[in-house]
Amino acid sequence: MTGGIAVYKSCYLVREIRRQGGDVCVVMTDSASEFVSPLTFATLSGNPVLQDMFPESPPENPIHLQPSDWGDILVIAPATANFIGKLANGIADDLASSVCISFSGKVIVAPAMNPRMWDNPAVKDNISILRKRGFEVVGPESGEMAGVNENAGEGRMSEPDKILRQIRESLAVTDDLSGKSVVVTSGPTREPIDPVRFVSNRSSGKMGDAIAKQAALRGANVTLIRGRGAEGEPPAEVKTFVVETAAEMSSAVKEHFTSCNLLVMTAAVSDWSITNPAKSKLKKHVGEPDIQWKQTEDILAWAGQNRTAQAVVGFALETSNHLEGAQKKLKEKNVDMIVLNDPTQSHSSFGGDSTKLTLVANDKAPVELPVCTKKEAANKLFDNISRFLQG
Ligand SMILES: Cc1cc2nc3c(=O)[nH]c(=O)nc-3n(C[C@H](O)[C@H](O)[C@H](O)COP(=O)(O)O)c2cc1C
Structure with missing residues (x-):
């Protein structure tokens, strides 16, 4: 000025x-x-x-x-x-x-x-x-x-x-998502061992936050369901609900799914939760805790089974058999697209600002995106999923 x-x-x-x-x-x-x-x-x-x-x-x-x-x-x-x-x-x-x-x-x-x-x-x-x-x-x-x-x-x-x-x-900012409701999940979940300890994962939430933000920039009404423990602040322009466990993530997704046009699940939801979290802090001198695990709900599969007109996109983190795994997941879970991410690659590491994604859908050959910032990847993702949005 x-x-x-x-x-x-x-x-x-x-x-x-x-x-x-x-x-x-x-x-x-x-x-x-x-x-x-x-x-x-x-x-x-x-x-x-x-x-x-x-x-x-x-x-x-x-x-x-x-x-x-x-x-x-x-x-x-x-x-x-x-x-x-x-x-x-x-x-x-x-x-x-x-x-x-x-x-x-x-x-x-x-x-x-x-x-x-x-x-x-x-x-x-x-x-x-x-x-x-x-x-x-x-x-x-x-x-x-x-x-x-x-x-x-x-x-x-x-x-x-x-x-x-x-x-x-x-800036070539389009508003192609105007009038659409988009639900995005991001970040890690935490499964409690006792009131002060938990098991979690390395997800930073940066990819999901970037997707939520770019959806808002493209005119969508965005709800972000974000695991506590995601880094930094959520984007200011989206409605954010913070959840802790895989079960809380599942409830929040179910609550917002019916009225949305698109669900993008980037959150790293824990595959297992602890059946018997202690009510009070476990004491060191008692020895190693007896931890029982149970499988958590597969939220992406639930969305695939229960969708009506919603488009559903899931993220898959595969460290081997990348394409095969993604294609299998796509069919098994009845979703429109699986976005493949290999965190063992240096440019795609956890918490970084850049990524290299591959978009796998049934109606097209896999689209390999170049190494780019998470913001650019989010935009490329939307360029590629608009075809699944109805009406
Ligand atoms: C009340 C007032 C209003 C002014 N409005 C303008 C204006 O609208 N446009 C303009 O080119 N200069 C205007 N000026 C003159 C600039 O402020 C002046 O040229 C100044 O050196 C510009 O500095 P800058 O280009 O570093 O901001 C105004 C000066 C005053 C005192």
């Missing part, structure tokens, strides 16, 4: 991007912070606002490169005449302009200025340089200016909704 009165409109822009499932990091010029306080944007974005090129306690990584590493798109709204000039001429004399010059992704510029400034030939030339370099320029619009004494004309910043549409278009 740069120093024009239209910064106030960007409050709504930030809030709306977050409401629609995006993460926002706000970078402000000093002039921009004269109009709206950085505190407002820190609160609206849920992230610290970056303003200072040389903060008192510098972070480990160069601050001007951080948004470039992190962001999918850079939006300059409002863009002042001054800032547009700096962009066009490669000037990087503050944090905001240094961020822009180091950003390699798509850039949207939303100019906002008085009509006399917008008419200035230098501004016109600078804008055409930016267009030629592939920047997306949104607006400005004609109409009343913010100041009561200012003459109407061309120069006011486009409304946030128009900028949002451009962001969605530039």
